Amino acid sequence: MAHIRSVAVSAWSRIGARHEPAAYNGISHFVEHMLFKGTRRRTTRQIAVESDRLGGQVEAATMMEGVNYYIQTLDLYLPQALDLLLDLLGAPRFDETEFARERSVILEEIKMIADNPEELAFEHFLANFFPQHALGRPIEGTPRTLRRLTPEDLRHFHHLAYHPRHLVISVAGHVDPALVLEHCHTGFAGTTPPDPAQLERYQLLEPYVGAPTFCLNEHRDTEQVHLLLGLAAPSLLSPDRTASTLLATLLGGGLSSRLFLRVREEAGLAYNIYADAMAYSDAGVFLIYAAVAPRNLKRTVRAILTEVAAVASGQFTDDEVELAKAQHLTSLHLGHDTSSVRANQNGYQEITFGQIFSQEDLEQEINSVTRSQLQLLARELFAGKVFSGLALGDLGRYRLHPASLYVPRHVSRSTVQVIS
Structure with a gap:
């Protein structure tokens, strides 16, 4: 898209909320939040300042069958956008203090949904339409499951869900493809595959077989x-x-x-x-x-x-x-x-x-x-x-x-x- 000045970088993980076992409900969404709470190279404040300096949009969303991270900015900021996004994806710290603070934030998010009758109606409908199934569980988790999660749980899940084999980086706009490839190769260099024991910890897909009407x-x-x-x-x-x-x-x-x-x-x-x-x-x-x-x-x-x-x-x-x-x-x-x-x-x-x-x-x-x-x-x-x-x-x-x-x-x- 050489005729425009904008560029968008969209990163997708193939592992979303439906891949979580019931005991870990909400972990995908929790990890999404924590990726903005410090990496090995950046503090939480530095991430916020760099996001604002890009002058565009920096967003993230957890879905049932994937998680999306998205940056839109000017073409001249593409190297900085790629560096920031790849750092978020590849090197989060999962600091215990930030973990406790962000869990409190998500618990407030759950209360906000409970106060929104339209959202609550959808959540309850889907819970009954997909009973005892990941598609029927709330993406944000529940107070019970969130309080049981630990920073170590998030580290294990992140290592699985954000391994390059499960990621797609999509870039559009006024883009130099060679620059994008160079940053991706550098950003993911030295990544180790997930431990097979950790793979067994998560249901990568629980088939849906239907449910009675209600x-x-x-x-x-x-x-x-x-x-x-x-x-x-x-x-x-x-x-x-x-x-x-x-x-x-x-x-x-x-x-x-x-x-x-x-x-x-x-x-x-x-x-x-x-x-x-x-x-x-x-x-x-x-x-x-x-x-x-x-x-x-x-x-x-x-x-x-x-x-x-x-x-x-x-x-x-x-x-x-x-x-x-x-x-x-x-x-x-x-x-x-x-x-x-x-x-x-x-x-x-x-x-x-x-x-x-x-x-x-x-x-x-x-x-x-x-x-x-x-x-x-x-x-x-x-x-x-x-x-x-x-x-x-x-x-x-x-x-x-x-x-x-x-x-x-x-x-x-x-x-x-x-x-x-």
């Missing part, structure tokens, strides 16, 4: 009820993955989506409502979220499932399909113009799929999805199925009932019309 009502002192409905969906590696994403957009991904029109614009039941197709390497969840007044819970569920049933019966137009595609194609092309999105996207694709897809490949994948394909997938996902559901809030006498979460196989034609 219907939960949880009391919280909130103004709204936070409603989540979900069922199994295609995984990241499924050939239906792109179709599943488009289906979520058609149903609840924009101002002209079915759920936005029916639940918000026509019925006035919710301010916030959307659908999402979450996906992991071997599992997926099709989720619908809405925040509503307790008295409107029953009507909202009925309106949502009416639209789901209509979509499952194939009652959507070519125009709606093209609208969903247009949203994704526009996002794809806008992202391709920025170094940050391209660096992160390339790194993510490499750790997830083992290859990097061209812009043309991704565009073709979206354009190749047909209305017939979406109709078939919608029927397979929804028709005759029972959603799992969770309602969290000050419910009073109102409740979410299992019998109300069934999607009929046949429904009269929806009255919702696409906005053109």
